[in-house]
Amino acid sequence: MRRPSDENLIAYLDGELDESETLAIAEALARDDELRARAQRLDAGARLIRVAYDDILREAVPERLIAAARGERGLTMLRRAMARLARWRRALGERPWWIGVPVAASLVGLMIGGGVGYLAGTQQIASLTAQQDLVTAGAGVNWLDNVAGYHKLFVKAGSNDRALMDVPADGNGDAARKAGLPPDFRLPNLKPWSLQFQGARLLVINGQPATQLFYTTDNQSLGPLTFVEAMSSKPDLAPTFDRRDDLNILYWRHHGHAYALVGTADIGYLWNIYNDIAWQLDAI
Amino acid sequence: MSAFINDQLVAVLPRLRRFARGLTGSAVEADDLVQAACERALARAHQFQAGTRFDSWMFRIVQTVWIDQLRARDTRRTESEDEALAAGTDEPMRRVEARLALREVQAAIATLPAEQRLALLLVTVEGLSYKEAAEVAEVPVGTIMSRLARARMALLAKLGGDALRGSAEDAKAE
Secondary structure, eight states: OOOOOHHHHHHHHTTOSOHHHHHHHHHHHHHOHHHHHHHHHHHHHHHHHHHHTHHHHHSOOOHHHHHHHHTOSSHHHHHHHHHHHHHHHHHHHSOOGGGGHHHHHHHTTOHHHHHHHHHHHHHHHHHHHHHHHHHHHHHHHHHHHHHHHHHHHHHHHTTTOGGGOSEETTOOHHHHHHTTOOTTOOOOOOGGGTOEEEEEEEEEETTEEEEEEEEEOSOTTTOOEEEEEEEOOSOOEEEEEEEETTEEEEEEEETTEEEEEEESSOHHHHHHHHHHHHHHHHHO | OHHHHHHHHHHHHHHHHHHHHHHHSOHHHHHHHHHHHHHHHHHTGGGOOTTSOHHHHHHHHHHHHHHHHHHHSOOOOSSOHHHHHHHTOOOGGGGSHHHHHHHHHHHHHHTSOHHHHHHHIIIIITOOOHHHHHHHHTSOHHHHHHHHHHHHHHHHHHHOHHHHHHHHHHHHHO
């Protein structure tokens, strides 16, 4: 009898053969040591292949993917972020009843109880403040990662996937209003740089609403480019250069807004485009 | 329907990340791919047929988006993990022997032709039947069978029998 083919041997190991084929290969394996050794190596290989990717299942799923799966790119995420902030404010504003104990305790001369209560209350507030600081500090680092990640997503999508666009390039004012763009939103004109506006997405980056504008150009040394405008409660920041992988990022903050230019363009281009955008936004 | 899709998507995210990691060979590219696939799935949620496997539907979308991306851009990778692995860089993971074996397997898989890699990931990693994998890849069952066999035999040759036996035992112990 001829040896079974590799295809059939593997299909046998995968349980994909019918009863008669399975029986035939089982009989062949029983009398052919070399075939049996080959089957064992293939089976071991399959187990190894499965295990090789198991760690990924145990990794934490990035927040942006969960948001994408929930369809929470826009206002829902913003509402959630605002609700979280409101909860913190309530927690800070509405002291637990036992924080009042020190006052009452001092009135009746129970200084020990008062001291304990005061310390407990202080620690509670300090803990919440530290939690906020932690979130704020983390946001500073992750913001650029997210901005770079969204740029890559735009570039990979190419011009065919309109599902990624909230406001198409040919959108008029009605489309912009439907998409929820702020009424005073200004679209930087970068045509002098040969950059063509392709569309916009509404995002929430680190709990703050953001608008990502896409520009493309035939100039390979310049584009594609994204410009991100987001709300920010942080103080103004002079233009600062950073990198993520092969991407150059120029970011700055001005009057409650954070801005970023992202692309593979040389930093010199980004500086000049920054000057143009800053002039346009301030001038309007 | 929308809430159902959202819940199913969140639940299947770890497997989509694993599948995408196998396709792209890069953690960053894989997450970008999954994000794009999620957005496309939500935009086309009406196309999902109730009573069919949701994970298979998503695998098909992931592979479609992946192919679109390959066609839409220059496919040259700049800093993909598989190239780094193939080049034998000094990653800290190299210190751990069992982990090294697993990384070598990933690197070997990354060198397979795309269609063989797809068949291998769907059947051997994700556990789909040949028929289900054929539906995802939109090819006949026989094609999946032959691509899978070529992939498995190529890996057997790349990894070597003895090393493979030892690695399987290490992986199992881990």
